[in-house]
Amino acid sequence: MTASEQLLLAQQGFMAQVLDDDAPAPADWPADQNARLAAGMDVYRQNYRSAVVEAISSTYEQTQKWLDQGVVDGAFQRAAIHHVIAHPPAGWTIDDVGAGFETTCLQLFPDDRAVAELAWLEWAMLGASRAAEATPLTPESFAQATAEFGDEDWAALTLEFVPGIAARTLEHDLHAMWQALGSTPFERPPTALEIPRGCIVWREGERPTFLMVDAANVQALNAARTGMTYAEICVMLAGADADEQALQEAAMAAGAMLGQWLQESLIVGLNA
Amino acid sequence: MTSITPFGGFGLGLRKTHYSDFIEGQQPVDFLEVISENYMVDGGKALRVLEDVRAKHPIIIHGVSMSIGSAQGLDSDYLDALKRLEQRIAPLWVSDHLCWTRTSAHNSHDLLPLPLTRDALDVVCANIDRAQSHLGRPMLFENPSSYVTFPQDELTEWEFLSEMTRRTGCYLLLDVNNIYVSAQNHGFAADDYLAGLPLDRVRQIHLAGHTPRGERGDFIIDTHDRAVCDEVWALYAKARQMITHPVATMIERDDKIPPLGDLLAELEQARSFSDEALAGASA
Numbered sequence: 079m080t081a082s083e084q085l086l087l088a089q090q091g092f093m094a095q096v097l098d099d100d101a102p103a104p105a106d107w108p109a110d111q112n113a114r115l116a117a118g119m120d121v122y123r124q125n126y127r128s129a130v131v132e133a134i135s136s137t138y139e140q141t142q143k144w145l146d147q148g149v150v151d152g153a154f155q156r157a158a159i160h161h162v163i164a165h166p167p168a169g170w171t172i173d174d175v176g177a178g179f180e181t182t183c184l185q186l187f188p189d190d191r192a193v194a195e196l197a198w199l200e201w202a203m204l205g206a207s208r209a210a211e212a213t214p215l216t217p218e219s220f221a222q223a224t225a226e227f228g229d230e231d232w233a234a235l236t237l238e239f240v241p242g243i244a245a246r247t248l249e250h251d252l253h254a255m256w257q258a259l260g261s262t263p264f265e266r267p268p269t270a271l272e273i274p275r276g277c278i279v280w281r282e283g284e285r286p287t288f289l290m291v292d293a294a295n296v297q298a299l300n301a302a303r304t305g306m307t308y309a310e311i312c313v314m315l316a317g318a319d320a321d322e323q324a325l326q327e328a329a330m331a332a333g334a335m336l337g338q339w340l341q342e343s344l345i346v347g348l349n350a
Numbered sequence: 351m352t353s354i355t356p357f358g359g360f361g362l363g364l365r366k367t368h369y370s371d372f373i374e375g376q377q378p379v380d381f382l383e384v385i386s387e388n389y390m391v392d393g394g395k396a397l398r399v400l401e402d403v404r405a406k407h408p409i410i411i412h413g414v415s416m417s418i419g420s421a422q423g424l425d426s427d428y429l430d431a432l433k434r435l436e437q438r439i440a441p442l443w444v445s446d447h448l449c450w451t452r453t454s455a456h457n458s459h460d461l462l463p464l465p466l467t468r469d470a471l472d473v474v475c476a477n478i479d480r481a482q483s484h485l486g487r488p489m490l491f492e493n494p495s496s497y498v499t500f501p502q503d504e505l506t507e508w509e510f511l512s513e514m515t516r517r518t519g520c521y522l523l524l525d526v527n528n529i530y531v532s533a534q535n536h537g538f539a540a541d542d543y544l545a546g547l548p549l550d551r552v553r554q555i556h557l558a559g560h561t562p563r564g565e566r567g568d569f570i571i572d573t574h575d576r577a578v579c580d581e582v583w584a585l586y587a588k589a590r591q592m593i594t595h596p597v598a599t600m601i602e603r604d605d606k607i608p609p610l611g612d613l614l615a616e617l618e619q620a621r622s623f624s625d626e627a628l629a630g631a632s633a
Contacts, residue, residue, distance in 0.1 A: 085421035085469060088465065089462075096460070107501065119498060122458070122498075126460050170452070208391035211392075
């Protein structure tokens with residue numbers, strides 16, 4: 079075994095001890111120093127735990143508030159510890175410790191799925207907050223760019239969205255939850271939506287923001303993000319076996335969505 | 351590899367709570383140090399703030415995740431992201447710690463100790479060569495605080511650092527608080543540590559507070575959550591007497607961060623200790 083391989087093994091053993099109280103101490107630790115070494119190791123273990131739990135807490139401030147004020151005090155801390163035990167961090171940025179916390183919330187709070195949706199929102203907002211800069215198209219610049227478009231150009235149109243944008247359908251009213259979390263005193267609002275809605279998250283200037291929209295809007299936006307053309311999106315919105323009238327209505331709906339995306343400064347480029 | 355010209359001055363670590371103080375006002379600091387990883391992003395407010403502050407003050411970028419002691423080598427994505435930041439900010443210098451933080455499977459996000467062996471030295475030097483080559487400039491590495499030593503240690507920490515700088519051409523970020531913490535935890539003399547270092551390679555000094563023995567068990571813990579204590583000021587004065595070239599001194603605070611005015615007052619103390627030490631050295 080090379081020196082580098084020996085060091086690698088030692089580091090893997092040390093890391094195992096940092097992550098897990100029950101991991102065995104290295105065999106070459108002298109017995110007469112074991113208590114001292116174990117106490118030193120405990121400092122590293124505590125440093126690790128406090129750093130990663132604090133990182134999750136920093137990313138999920140609103141989820142923490144929701145859980146601790148609305149459910150059981152300390153619920154967030156327990157969920158964060160559960161998350162790092164189940165998913166010890168691997169990446170170099172400590173922000174990524176919170177990756178997948180939405181799924182952890184879904185597992186730990188299956189009867190309160192609003193928690194997981196709120197966690198999704200905060201994770202998406204973190205992603206938007208550090209995304210690359212881009213200059214969005216204004217409605218005027220878009221109109222100028224498409225002024226000479228014929229039917230074929232419109233049909234082939236694809237869009238590019240601001241970096242860091244995220245969108246999904248939701249079963250809970252994140253807008254009402256967010257407002258309640260910003261109010262004093264905190265009062266838990268009704269959260270369940272009668273029909274699923276959509277949520278779009280992006281960065282407006284320097285501030286991450288979100289908007290609740292129709293579920294179809296999110297479906298179209300996510301399709302456009304994958305490169306689907308404007309014509310294909312219209313067909314998707316019209317549904318299978320759509321007649322001419324349904325196609326016309328879908329085209330109008332797609333037009334309205336496109337107008338909203340432009341108004342909200344979500345589009346940075348187009349290709350036809 | 352180019353050299354790093356000594357830069358004398360007194361600075362602080364830029365923390366979020368003080369963003370507006372530095373953007374809106376003119377603060378009496380000679381430089382600011384930022385945690386690299388907080389700005390190794392594609393865009394957003396943090397980068398904009400850094401660029402605004404960069405227009406007023408020289409910047410040092412100080413990392414916590416390079417993992418220069420990793421037996422498996424360095425993370426290429428990390429190096430690329432660090433280089434992008436370095437090119438964007440044009441810092442005075444780039445620094446990290448003599449430690450390791452990760453294996454291929456996990457990252458501790460803590461500065462873990464290396465066995466002070468010749469084999470570990472080979473690994474560290476190879477990694478430093480790669481990092482400096484990737485960045486196209488020499489780096490500074492900081493002496494860590496530690497809570498365990500290894501039975502297989504062959505060198506003292508100052509011997510390890512000396513050999514590391516000799517072999518790689520890197521420079522030192524001397525954390526005086528860390529010397530004090532490790533000396534207390536492991537029972538060596540801080541004076542021996544200072545005397546054994548190649549002080550001509552020191553370009554920056556960190557000063558910070560620590561949690562005293564007894565508050566969190568039997569160790570002194572490097573917590574950066576309070577003011578610099580008298581013993582560390584005394585060690586700083588001693589180091590300042592021994593380092594004859596200009597050096598950048600910085601107060602680090604990462605937890606329980608007070609108003610900027612408190613840190614500026616502490617920085618003024620550093621100026622006074624430094625002035626007195628240098629006057630004493632030349633007398």
